[in-house]
Amino acid sequence: MKSLKNKFSVLLVLFCSQLSFAQDSLKLSHQEFLNIVKNYHPLAFRYQLQNKIGNAEITKARGNFDPVIAGKLGEKNIDGTKYYEQKNVELGIPTWYGIDIAGSYNYLDGEKLNSSETKGGLYQFGVTVPLAKNLLYDKRRATLDQAKFGFKMTEAEQTVLTNELLLNAENSYWEWVKNFQIYKLQKSAVEINKKRLDLTKKTYEFGERPVIDTVEASSQLQNFELQEREAYLNFVRSTQEMQIYLWRDNQEFFEISQLIFPSSDLDEHSGYNDYEFLIESIQAMQLQNHASLEYYFQKQNILESERRLKWQSFLPKLDFTYNFFNKENYRADFLPLFYNNFQYGLKLEIPVFQRQARADYEIAKLKISQNQQDSQVKLREILTKIETYKNEISNYFTQIDISTKNLINYQRLLNAEEMRFSNGESSLFLINSRETKLLEATEKNIELKAKFLKSYNKLKWLNENFLR
Known part of the structure; x- marks a missing residue:
């Protein structure tokens, strides 16, 4: 905990005052970030080692022959x-x-x-x-069979875990991008209102505006400055959260020593254009090929091997x-x-009484029944996730379309209000009100795009779990 606090303090120092796009700042793209996670994250490396362990178990079982x-x-x-x-x-x-x-x-x-x-x-x-x-089956054959099934079981499990790691990492990246864009939005609003306050003060000095307009402009500026600081803090937090996925070669933690910004933008994602293709692709998949179900299928093979072995105990030696x-x-x-x-x-x-044989065989059958029930639950879970993510993607895409049209209307209203204000037909209060609505709508639009991409990623990585 103390280490995390120290790292967070380092980040605060790095991001002190206002963020600026200095020449020595780092920019990290979406694909670069994913490549770092795939190649250097300790969990991804650990999952690869787990597969090697499973392969070694097969070699060990062959040693019985x-x-x-x-x-x-x-x-x-x-x-x-x-x-x-x-x-x-x-x-x-x-x-x-x-x-x-x-x-x-x-x-x-x-x-x-x-x-x-x-x-x-x-x-x-x-x-x-x-x-x-x-004669038909023995411990040596069962051990080798179970090692082979266990290897396939491990492969399926590591596929799911690796894709889950990449999903969490990717969603953290887009959360980081979202918070950065909101910060830039709030920062832009502060700059605009600083200029507006300066202009209002000059018009007051020339006797063209009442003093209350300077109070109005100052109040609006302070409100945006508060929002800017909140957006800035959210960006720093998301940077720290994303940093847990940044590692160097040999699983060394990547310490941020200079400014870092996303080079990818929410609007540039290909998901807006190919999400329908992704939905069609996942609907064409055979559910039994999903890695999560493959895990239970291979576990079923292991349990069936154990049942066959226990059945041998009923036979005379x-x-x-x-x-x-x-x-x-x-x-x-x-x-x-x-x-x-x-x-x-x-x-x-x-x-004589076959008590141990009967008990062992009954336990083996019960474990098979348990695994069958677990696989049915997992099947229902996958189906539910697919439908949920499909609905989320379609719904968020529609909301983004509505939100974008709404943004255009708010911008027109603000432009019209500024025109009226320049003609002496409106007030600074109405301009501030229009501007606040536009800013809120823009932030909502950014958040909807981030939600869309997160749901898109959930469906994408769920699709990656199918074994081709």
Whole structure:
């Protein structure tokens, strides 16, 4: 908080007295500002890192299918008696369908060996096949599937978050532009009324106007000066708010050290001409391609993978293992498999009450149901936003048209009143009244344009969330 206050104080010093367009001032365009946010803002960089993390998770899950090489070397000798000497090399290969393949070479020698162990070199080739549980789906496959779905889920989420960041940044920029234009408007009104006050004082000195006209002109000037200072403060505040989006390379905060002004204007925006095209474009989009819904679709895939995995818990664990042996320097005789030099095993496990399996499976189904409801809510939210933003854009565009025509009429009234005043048929009070109305209408017109652009941006960045 103290840091923000210090920065705000720096801004006040920079903008002290009146704003002037000095040669050393900075001008920032709309596109330049967006490029800075896209390339340097820490959140945009963080979202990119999140996608990289998701990609690394896939690599990690694939590691469950990596072959494993193991080796063992050992000897036991007591009082000159060699109990055993052992050398062993193994290779294990897990496969996609839950089948594990293993091969090894084992050399064993010694005087105190178990009767089931074989002296000399022994080659072994084996396979373990799940016959029930884990045959169709297992933890390794589920982990890899979920990592892939999670990556797509992360991509969709980061798309939405990045576009939300750019939306907030862009609307902050146009709020800054709006406040700058209002300040320029108020500043212009102050300059006009200063000249009017000087002229009124001279006509009073020449005896052409009563003293009350100087009071009227002075009062009007003071009113505009107050409005100018308020507009100036709003511009400074919006500059400070916009500064939170300004960063340098390596995520270093951009400190404003000289005057900065917008080089873009509310009237120059292309949205006034292509907003109908934007509405048509978003209406042609398939809602299921929206990144927010894609997030829930991928989450649904993850939950479905988890449900399939939990279903395996209902099946008995029945694993068949077969190993073929061949002694070193002996001719290999593979067939028949169960005739000579083999070992096999069959292991069966059956949970009696299946309580954990039933609970886990029920939880998995409930989570799927929850996600489906969440996706329906998100769908309704997107539809509502689209309709709301469309209505706002159309309504503000109509208001701008009416406001612009109204401005022309107020300007005509002011011109006519000034003409009457020069002919001695009006008063300074009426001129001030006309001028105040014109100023209020102009400020209202600027605010309507800013509101239009903010709604336009909401629809634009909502449209950017659709995955093409």
